[in-house]
Amino acid sequence: MAERSIIALVSAPSGFLGRTKKVLPVEGMWWYEAEPVNEALESLLHVPTTVLRMVSATSAEPGRGGEVTYHVEALLEPHRKHLRHLRPAEEPEADAPRRLPWARLGGPSELVAWADTKIERTRRAVQVKTWNQSSVHRLHTTSGTLWLKAVAPHLQDEATVIKMVAAHDPSLVPEVIASAPHRVLLGDAPGSDCSMVKPEHIDLIVPRWVAVQHALAGSGAPGMRPSAVPMPSFGLPDTVVHGEFSPHNWMANGMILDWSDAMWGNPALDVGRLLDYCRHTMYDHVAKVWSDAWLRHRPDSRPLDALDAARRASRLQSAVKSQEAFDEAEDYQRIYQQDGPPSALRSVRRLVTTP
DSSP, X not given: OXXXXXXXXXXXXXXXXXXXXXXXXESOSBTTBOHHHHHHHHHHHSSOEEEEEEEEEEOSSTTXXXXXXXXXXXXXXXXXXXXXXXXXXXXXXXXXXXXXXXXXXXXXXXXXHHHHTTSOBSXXXXXXXXXXXXXXXXXXXXXXXXXXXXXOTTXXXXXXXXXXXXXXXXXXXXXEEEEETTEXXXXXXXXXXXXXXXXXXXXXXXXXXXXHHHHHOSXXXXXXXXXXXXXXXXXXXXXXXXXXXXXXXXXXXXXXXXOTTOEEEOTHHHHHHHHTTSOGGGHHXXXXXXXXXXXXXXXXXXXXXHHHHHHHHHHHHHHHHHHHHHHHSOGGGGGGTTTHHHHHHHHHHHHHHOX
């Protein structure tokens, strides 16, 4: 596991206070993991903090590990005796082109304040994740655990897609508690994810998602962008495509999460993406479960031919998605996607050149 250590540039209600004197080791290797960063800083400064944005990182592995510098907002003024842990530093720029709302001073607090108009919290909100695509908070409320998520403007509004899916199978998605443009308050999805995907996860998720895709097929969905990579139909209808149909976004209870990459296109794009996360020994099982599901709904279709084309098309779609995220991101944040498009294109080349 790649180890991560942090430097924090700390702002407070009174203004910029400086940077941490020491480099602090934190749990969790991924740069976007905010919760361990706040835990380390709160034990140092004895006030609640929230991560605004990553400023820089030194790591051989993009997205994880290394020494990472964050701009952090202290929500209360630290006591004078705790300021000894900080030293003078250059203040981070207040704003920049394409900076996301939650990366600005007061941004995370505004999101939580919006949620507070919809629900009643029982304790302080926990910032789980923040980066150039999304912000996630865990909220403990009188109704149980809820999740507050905001996404970048170029991404799909999740509440819209979740409601479309829930109209046909509400057990496949978390409940939408409240929403506004590019932000959503979701019910809990308890249990573990399916990142270590097993055949039983395929059996649980894939046929139900195919049934919903079949039900949603038609002339298109208002406001939903089309796939950037057109495919022959092979007898399959254009419909809602999840866009990042990874087992990391599946829960063992049968729910699918993270709908911000959803689009309109050939459903084979999803299973093409799924195979990128499966062991080779599972390919035949995935193909059979998915193709059998579509043949029940569309007996004249050719799902296996579609899947063969989708292996390449889904990776091209991934390259387009990474390039779009890179283009839309604030300059300093482009480090997250800098290898995304080239890596996806290299993987397509391997698919078409390997015997």
